Amino acid sequence: MSTLKLIFPKDKNNLMIKKAYMIGCLACIVALAQTVEPTEAHKAWMKDAGAAAKRLRQEVNGKDFQPASKDAAELLEILQKEEQFWTATNTADAIKSAQDGRSAADRIVSAAKSENTEQLADGFEALTKSCQSCHSVHREKLSDGTFRIIK
DSSP: OHHHHHSSSSOOGGGGHHHHHHHHHHHHHHHHHHHOOOOHHHHHHHHHHHHHEEEEEEHHTTOOOHHHHHHHHHHHHHOOOOOOHHHHOOOOOHHHHHHHHHHHHHHHHHHHHTHHHHHHHHHHHHHHHHHHHHHHEEEOOOOOEEEEEEE
């Protein structure tokens, strides 16, 4: 008996089985289409973003303005790449998160240059929220500790 006959029996009473199978296949195709394989460059810049954000948290808490400005500028560049990445996938909410993150990083740079601790903290809070809004929807941690991007 061929595999095709097992999947699609000729018996007309099995129409429901055929429909269920087709719906299942379609669901798998849709699920696979919703993931985006990150490039090695994307993985690298996201690791750099994590390291810069970790340093920035310490700098904001310690009111260390010059290094905060430098790390925020680095994040600004990374978020520009991130916006381009998501624009290529036509993912509106992720594009907005990247734009919001860029705006927050820009505010941090300005606040650090003027040594305004309140604006520095507000900018960092906004930056953190923009990162979380994207990661909570578009990033899935896999069992091996790596991440998969979900469109």
